Amino acid sequence: MSRGVLMRVLGAPILLLAVACLTFVLMRAAPGGPFDREKQIPEQILRQLEQKYKLDGPVYDQMGRYLWDVARGDLRLSTQYRNRTVNELIAQTLPVSMMLGATAFAIAVMGGSVLGICAAAAHNRPTDYALMVLALVGVSLPSFILGPLLMLVFSFWLGWFPVGGWGELRQLWLPAFALSLPYMAYITRLVRVSMLEVLGEDYVRTARSKGVPEGRVLFVHAFRNAALPLVSYSGPLAANILTGSLVVETIFNVPGMGPFFVNSVLNRDVFLTGGVTLIYSALLVAFNLLVDVAYVWLDRRIRLD
Amino acid sequence: MTAGTLAVLAFSGCGAARERADLVFINGVEPESLDPAIISGQPEGRLVMALFEGLTSRDAAGVVGPGMAERWEVSPDGREYTFHIRGGARWSNGDPLTAQDFVRSWERTLNPLTTSPYSELLFSVDGAEDYAKGKLTDFSKVGVAVVDDRTLRVRLRAPTPYFLELCAFQTHYPVHLSSIERYGIDWIKPGKLVSNGAYRLVEWRINDRIRLEANPHYWRAASVRLKTVEALPISQATTAFNFYSTGLADLTLDKGVVPPMLLDELRKRPDCHIAPVLATYFYRFNVTRKPFDDPRVRRAFAMALDKQFIVGRITRNGEPAAGSFTPPGIRGYDPPRGLPHDPDAARRLLAEAGYPGGSGFPPFGLLFNSTEQDEEIAVAVQDLLRRELGVRVELRRQEWKVYLNSLNRLDFDMARSTWVADYPDPNTFLDCFVTGRGNNRTGWSNARYDSLLDASNRTLDPAARFGLMRRAEEILVEGDVPIAPVYHYVGVKLYDARRIGGIVLNPIDEYPIREMYRIGGPP
Numbered sequence: 031m032s033r034g035v036l037m038r039v040l041g042a043p044i045l046l047l048a049v050a051c052l053t054f055v056l057m058r059a060a061p062g063g064p065f066d067r068e069k070q071i072p073e074q075i076l077r078q079l080e081q082k083y084k085l086d087g088p089v090y091d092q093m094g095r096y097l098w099d100v101a102r103g104d105l106r107l108s109t110q111y112r113n114r115t116v117n118e119l120i121a122q123t124l125p126v127s128m129m130l131g132a133t134a135f136a137i138a139v140m141g142g143s144v145l146g147i148c149a150a151a152a153h154n155r156p157t158d159y160a161l162m163v164l165a166l167v168g169v170s171l172p173s174f175i176l177g178p179l180l181m182l183v184f185s186f187w188l189g190w191f192p193v194g195g196w197g198e199l200r201q202l203w204l205p206a207f208a209l210s211l212p213y214m215a216y217i218t219r220l221v222r223v224s225m226l227e228v229l230g231e232d233y234v235r236t237a238r239s240k241g242v243p244e245g246r247v248l249f250v251h252a253f254r255n256a257a258l259p260l261v262s263y264s265g266p267l268a269a270n271i272l273t274g275s276l277v278v279e280t281i282f283n284v285p286g287m288g289p290f291f292v293n294s295v296l297n298r299d300v301f302l303t304g305g306v307t308l309i310y311s312a313l314l315v316a317f318n319l320l321v322d323v324a325y326v327w328l329d330r331r332i333r334l335d
Numbered sequence: 336m337t338a339g340t341l342a343v344l345a346f347s348g349c350g351a352a353r354e355r356a357d358l359v360f361i362n363g364v365e366p367e368s369l370d371p372a373i374i375s376g377q378p379e380g381r382l383v384m385a386l387f388e389g390l391t392s393r394d395a396a397g398v399v400g401p402g403m404a405e406r407w408e409v410s411p412d413g414r415e416y417t418f419h420i421r422g423g424a425r426w427s428n429g430d431p432l433t434a435q436d437f438v439r440s441w442e443r444t445l446n447p448l449t450t451s452p453y454s455e456l457l458f459s460v461d462g463a464e465d466y467a468k469g470k471l472t473d474f475s476k477v478g479v480a481v482v483d484d485r486t487l488r489v490r491l492r493a494p495t496p497y498f499l500e501l502c503a504f505q506t507h508y509p510v511h512l513s514s515i516e517r518y519g520i521d522w523i524k525p526g527k528l529v530s531n532g533a534y535r536l537v538e539w540r541i542n543d544r545i546r547l548e549a550n551p552h553y554w555r556a557a558s559v560r561l562k563t564v565e566a567l568p569i570s571q572a573t574t575a576f577n578f579y580s581t582g583l584a585d586l587t588l589d590k591g592v593v594p595p596m597l598l599d600e601l602r603k604r605p606d607c608h609i610a611p612v613l614a615t616y617f618y619r620f621n622v623t624r625k626p627f628d629d630p631r632v633r634r635a636f637a638m639a640l641d642k643q644f645i646v647g648r649i650t651r652n653g654e655p656a657a658g659s660f661t662p663p664g665i666r667g668y669d670p671p672r673g674l675p676h677d678p679d680a681a682r683r684l685l686a687e688a689g690y691p692g693g694s695g696f697p698p699f700g701l702l703f704n705s706t707e708q709d710e711e712i713a714v715a716v717q718d719l720l721r722r723e724l725g726v727r728v729e730l731r732r733q734e735w736k737v738y739l740n741s742l743n744r745l746d747f748d749m750a751r752s753t754w755v756a757d758y759p760d761p762n763t764f765l766d767c768f769v770t771g772r773g774n775n776r777t778g779w780s781n782a783r784y785d786s787l788l789d790a791s792n793r794t795l796d797p798a799a800r801f802g803l804m805r806r807a808e809e810i811l812v813e814g815d816v817p818i819a820p821v822y823h824y825v826g827v828k829l830y831d832a833r834r835i836g837g838i839v840l841n842p843i844d845e846y847p848i849r850e851m852y853r854i855g856g857p858p
Contacts, residue, residue: 061741068375069774071452072454075451078450111541113524123541185581192583193574193578194583
């Protein structure tokens with residue numbers, strides 16, 4: 031196992047540099063540049079800007095210098111937010127996204143698991159049908175509809191939570207719930223299906239016939255094995271949800287990293303795009319590794335070689 | 336446990352202690368910078384105007400009056416200004432503010448290494464353009480000199496009747512150079528930024544908020560009534576409106592943050608304030624491409640546009656249809672009427688140019704950027720031109736940066752554009768179309784236009800000067816027509832006038848926060 035893990039850890043930096051390289055080339059190849067402005071910038075100032083942001087010279091040369099800076103942990107200056115480094119932009123916004131994302135992740139995984147188990151236990155009975163209809167609605171409702179809907183009910187009608195902002199605990203719940211709901215619905219379906227499969231197996235029947243209480247059969251014996259698909263889904267989900275969401279963070283005005291994924295591309299803010307892509311990739315690699323390790327722990331038959 | 340640690344991280348420094356500011360306003364996008372030499376957008380401009388002050392400053396109605404200079408004299412030929420900086424003028428850290436600060440700040444803005452996108456607004460100062468372009472390396476030859484600590488003498492290249500307006504603009508603000516030397520790009524951050532205006536910066540959280548506090552060293556600090564102000568960087572209209580309507584924000588200043596679908600309702604409310612601003616929506620023709628190299632074709636297009644339809648059915652805020660490029664509302668200037676809406680005459684002109692009924696007219700592209708209303712207008716224009724002139728228009732929608740790039744490279748046939756005044760003088764509009772200007776973006780060049788404008792800027796008598804400008808503008812919108820104006824903008828602001836005072840709607844669209852106040856106690 032340790033050899034497999036080691037190989038992946040060693041491979042990660044190479045993978046990340048490849049991501050940086052690809053992002054940079056795509057951004058530079060896209061039409062329009064970071065210094066195209068509404069009021070045209072005079073030629074000599076444009077040259078100065080390109081030099082200052084190290085975007086002068088041939089593209090392969092620009093890229094080489096960029097990769098060298100990235101390798102040393104310098105994600106460079108943002109071309110849009112002129113007095114900020116990409117490191118600073120990420121350092122200030124990523125914790126916010128992670129806070130919101132971790133909450134949403136917990137709600138999605140716990141809520142989805144419990145509901146999935148309940149649905150499986152009530153297989154082909156009204157509870158099951160009702161939960162599956164709800165899950166279908168949850169999966170299909172986009173967050174730009176769900177967000178305002180939650181706001182309408184809980185902020186405008188009931189007045190329980192503010193419509194947005196960040197800094198107090200009561201500002202966390204609406205965006206976290208809006209962010210988690212589609213994932214929770216998906217997890218409910220995922221857990222239900224794999225529970226149904228496991229519940230038909232011999233060892234579950236044995237456990238039941240030995241008189242183990244039903245709750246223990248479901249939540250301990252069956253769920254431990256049924257959780258494998260959920261675990262493998264959690265890796266990419268965590269990377270995705272922790273790096274922020276454009277839609278939810280915009281609707282609730284949460285100062286996270288999510289909007290940078292789209293806005294930095296629209297602004298052709300090449301280094302900010304590079305930075306957020308790298309963070310996302312690094313989290314993805316890390317969580318997938320965690321998933322593999324968790325697999326081994328959950329099912330001793332799996333080996334990581 | 337991880338979540339707990341993160342909670343501390345994410346929520347740190349913002350416990351229950353944070354009080355609501357006296358005024359919270361929606362400020363559009365996250366500011367790119369707060370450096371007066373670097374910024375170019377309106378959200379940045381608003382904050383910078385609260386933080387810094389030039390030799391002159393604007394009052395609530397946008398009218399220019401004394402600022403850091405308490406008075407000034409102008410030489411009879413209009414080319415030399417002597418400014419007297421008020422005694423006791425100070426920076427927010429208590430340092431005295433001197434004439435030297437202005438000279439060094441203007442030098443910084445003009446220095447090509449500063450990469451100021453707006454440095455050309457300083458070009459009215461003698462020698463400034465040469466210095467910015469590297470033709471002159473000795474700044475002491477540029478026409479701005481220190482007479483003594485409290486006296487600044489400025490020599491202009493030509494009498495510039497709007498020079499005092501420019502002095503109230505961000506490019507002419509002083510900056511605290513020793514803190515720039517000390518902190519580098521971090522100088523504009525809270526705790527480091529030293530400013531000379533009504534406010535100082537106390538907090539700046541990315542995509543979250545900027546908090547200002549009254550600057551006790553400001554020369555008229557006693558008159559500043561809002562002691563704390565917060566700007567929220569919200570650009571999404573529904574989010575902004577939610578904040579406003581639940582009282583989390585008191586004021587919105589941009590039309591872009593008012594949800595278009597609610598406008599019909601909002602217009603009837605007393606807290607919705609609509610007034611004209613100095614900005615024009617227009618189409619550019621690329622005169623370097625056939626068939627738009629023929630002025631008859633351009634005139635035909637301009638006359639076929641049913642502008643009343645566009646403002647009546649699409650924009651719907653009472654925008655005036657535009658005949659001229661310069662909007663009405665600049666005191667003393669009477670813009671030309673422009674070409675009338677006359678489809679018959681348009682068809683005759685197109686036939687004269689060799690395309691009777693549009694036959695033989697090559698299909699061409701109409702370039703616009705991706706916002707909802709631009710698309711609606713483009714579709715309407717496409718239909719109008721097809722019906723009236725029989726020409727086929729292909730819509731070319733591009734994302735913002737790509738669109739700007741296409742404009743700069745003249746890679747278009749016909750393109751939508753907007754121009755917003757930097758100062759209330761026709762020159763801010765008409766100067767765009769002087770041969771070779773960066774904002775020309777049509778390929779158009781007309782020697783007569785250039786010389787009329789040049790003459791106007793050497794003329795002291797306002798009436799004669801505006802007369803020359805009007806003749807130049809007639810060439811632009813009635814004769815050669817490299818552009819077709821469509822409408823002049825109006826601004827839409829949301830605020831309860833019974834609770835917030837000191838806002839006077841004005842065409843230059845500037846609202847100094849130091850003039851605002853609350854009515855009837857705190858929020």
